[in-house]
Amino acid sequence: MPTDLDYLRTLSIEMFDGSRHERGPFTCGVERIDNFLKISASGFVKDDNGRIYAAVDGEGGQLVGFYAIGPHSIDVSALNPDMVKRGLRVDNLPAFYLSMIGTHVKVRSKGVGSYLLADVFKRCLAASEAIGGRFIVLDAINERAAALYSRAGFVSLVSQPERMIISMAKLRASAAAATANAGRRSGPG
Amino acid sequence: MLRLPTFADEKRTARIEQRVSPRTKGLIEHAAALQGLTASEFMIAHGVSAAQDTINRLEGTRLVAEDRAAFLRALDDESANDTLTDLFALHAQASQNA
DSSP: OOOOHHHHTTEEEEEOOTTTSOOTTOOOSOHHHHHIIIIIHHHHHHTTSOEEEEEEETTTOOEEEEEEEEEEEEEOGGGHHHHHHTTOOOSEEEEEEEEEEEEOGGGTTTTHHHHHHHHHHHHHHHHHHHHOOOEEEEEOSSHHHHHHHHHTTOEEOSSSTTEEEEEHHHHHHHHHHHHHHHHHHHSOO | OOOOOOOTTSOOOOOOOOOOOHHHHHHHHHHHHHTTOOHHHHHHHHHHHHHHHHHHHHHEEEOOGGGHHHHHHHHHOOOOOHHHHHHHHHHHHHTSOO
């Protein structure tokens, strides 16, 4: 995936603020996602359905990407014997649901989408450390997105194939591997 | 058969109107007639059912027996993934101020 690290370093990812972030010019190419940001975003946050984070361009202060994340639960009661075998004596497992993610068409191929997705993972890992949460769940918007999530280790559910999940344990292991690699690169020798 | 939403104790004081093509209107009226409903009863029933379903799906994921293999794979897999590792590395590099 092409990235422009110099550009990404000019961005800040901050909590979305409808009174400050200019949403008008935003378009990611999917009308449903644009409409969510323009029409539903403020209510989504106000009602505590979740939170929205925006990637803001350091120069113009323009919103060039965003995501919406909130709490979710996975009803595992149909798999009770498997859960009991693993010591999970509950009917629901806590999770996070990534309901929207979009990048402005004018910054395509700079890696803003990758940066935002990594930010989702980091934020959910921190939330999971703080209050618990075992999976990230999302609905892939098309085949291309599904292929990308699949490469990243998400698993698609048979009963609803667009719905994909990944465990915090896998994310944690991958984050630890990235930290270990960085340490090796900057270490002595 | 679709259950009609009741909300029987609530007064019907709000209106929803939508402009549609004649073909769409004809299609809805035909389907409604097949179930012995008026077009508006049909649209309300399906609209409410779809709305509830959408909300339920956003709040939670209900696994069924056929999801077992995929879900257990996700649950038990605690290994690092190269694509994810690259994404975390990218985040670390991008969030360093130049």
